[in-house]
Amino acid sequence: MSGAETFLGRVTAFAEGPVAQAAQSWALGEDPDPQLTRDAAAIGLTGITTPAEHGGLGCGFTTLVEACAALAAVDFGFAMSLVNTQNVGLRLCLSAPDALRDAWLPRLLSGEVSACTALTEPGAGSDFAAITTRATETNEGWRINGEKKWIVNGRQAGLAVVFAQCGQIGDAGGIGGFLVDLGQPAVRRFPISSGFPQASMGTGGFVLDNVVAEGLLLPPGGAFKSILHEINAARSYVAAMCNAMLGTAIREAAEYGAHRTSFGKPLDQHAAWRQPLGAAETDLAAAHALTARAVAQIEAGQDAQLAAAQAKIAAVEAAQRHIPQMLHAMGAAGLLPEYCFTRHLAAAQVAGFTDGATHILRDRVARLTRSGTDISKR
Ligand SMILES: Cc1cc2nc3c(=O)[nH]c(=O)nc-3n(C[C@H](O)[C@H](O)[C@H](O)COP(=O)(O)OP(=O)(O)OC[C@H]3O[C@@H](n4cnc5c(N)ncnc54)[C@H](O)[C@@H]3O)c2cc1C
Incomplete structure (x- = not known):
């Protein structure tokens, strides 16, 4: 082994x-x-x-x-x-x-x-170049001022890579990536709670009030490009995670349907009950194939922009479409916390935002395919 x-x-x-x-x-x-x-x-x-x-x-x-x-x-x-x-x-x-x-x-x-990577702010999400957190070079090092919001591990992380503007607001080339010790008193942290529980993701944010950074990791000029490149890996693993959630939902529904009886026979003996499972398995197989392609390109060091965007769109949408159907196939029992459905349903919605919202990714796919970029890998 x-x-x-x-x-x-x-x-x-x-x-x-x-x-x-x-x-x-x-x-x-x-x-x-x-x-x-x-x-x-x-x-x-x-x-x-x-x-x-x-x-x-x-x-x-x-x-x-x-x-x-x-x-x-x-x-x-x-x-x-x-x-x-x-x-x-x-x-x-x-x-x-x-x-x-x-x-x-x-x-x-x-x-x-634990640690986090903080790009998003109250005023800038998809339009990352619009961040207003500012980094200023001083005698003591880089000082950071601003607020980061909707950050995985934001409520408990001790360390962050924080992206901040060193030049003019709106200039993607002016953005740098800084290592920040979040244990300093000048960091004010807040949790973000919602109807979708955010506990295991540690979702939160922090205000940086004249905080001195530990160091500059990604200098302006290269930081923005580096994010655009590395985010393809994140999109690919989020795609795989969505596929895994949908896989669990199908399995739990199928196991339940083999034992729960209605009108004198197990649910899975009713042809109409099996329909949504077949539809989910089909979209899952397609999402798996796109994800495998993206992962292989990243492992090989190739440009995976198109493949990663397509994998994430397909996997997120399959999970968002079919997990509610799997819950429905369970009847009311699907709402109970011992099953995965409500947890995975919420997570599939979250996955639609993290590492590139679905609308933004669709736009990227349209641009890449229209311009002929990556055409050999389609
Ligand atoms: C639980 C959770 C964890 C997160 N973790 C992190 C993290 O660790 N680090 C981090 O930096 N960020 C994180 N994010 C933030 C995430 O990256 C953003 O939510 C995402 O970039 C979208 O930004 P926004 O929410 O501000 O939406 P907006 O950018 O305001 O967009 C709102 C809606 O409009 C759509 N939209 C925006 N622009 C366009 C356009 N040009 N054309 C068509 N539609 C458009 C979007 O798709 C979205 O549906 C997290 C988010 C969540 C929910």
Whole structure:
């Protein structure tokens, strides 16, 4: 058995054991026990693609995607929380000076500190170039002022990569990426709660009041481009996570339908009851194929803009369309927290916003296909 297979086996056991047990209470708004994040880190989930020489597992992107999917099959929010910490750890290895990397990375790898990547603001989401958080170079280093909102791990992260404008508002080339210690008193944090529970994702935000950054990781000029490139990976793993959620919903509905009887026979003996399952399986197969293509392109180091956008659109929309149908196939029982449906339904809506809202991605697909870019990979 390969190292990746052993790791994925551990992840699946962890997801189906302690994560599944806790997920029911998270769906009702309870905060996760920080020990569970440390347990996840002990398996390697906060350092999947972090190079082995820096204490990570050194696995490839495909393994990261499979691990995210195994966790999201149970709880999308917890999977998002972990992968966001893992991404900041990798960013430290790629862009931070050794001293900064060595000061923070071990704490991310052990699960002691979680981390986030903060682009979105109250006034700027899809139009990321419009961010108004400002970075100013001073004698003490870069000082950051502004507010970040709707951030995974925003309510508990100890460390953030914060994107801020160093030049004129609206100039994408003026945006830089800064490492910020969120433990400073000048950081005022707030949770974001909603009818869709945000607990396991740690959704929140923070106000940065003249905060001194730990360092500049992505200098203006390259930061915006780097985000546009790296977001393809995020779109691909979110697609895989949506496929995993829909897969669980189909499986739970099918298992229920084999035992629940109505009009003298099990539900799954009624042809009309089976229709929505067949429709869901078909769209899921299509989303899986598009996701596999995007993941393969990223693993091969190719430009995956088109494939990643198409995979995310297909997977998010399949999950948004069919998870409610699977819940309906369960009858009222589908509303209970011991089943995945309400949790996954909410998560599928969230996935429609994170790492590129669906309208924006459709526009990107239209532009790329119209201009002939990526035509060889269609
Ligand atoms: C739970 C959660 C976690 C998140 N985590 C993070 C995180 O960790 N880090 C981070 O930086 N951000 C995060 N986000 C923010 C996410 O990236 C934004 O929600 C997303 O970019 C959309 O921005 P917005 O919500 O401000 O919507 P807006 O940009 O205001 O858009 C509103 C609606 O209009 C549509 N729209 C916007 N512009 C156009 C257009 N030109 N043409 C057609 N339609 C358009 C959008 O698709 C959307 O449906 C998170 C969001 C959620 C919900």
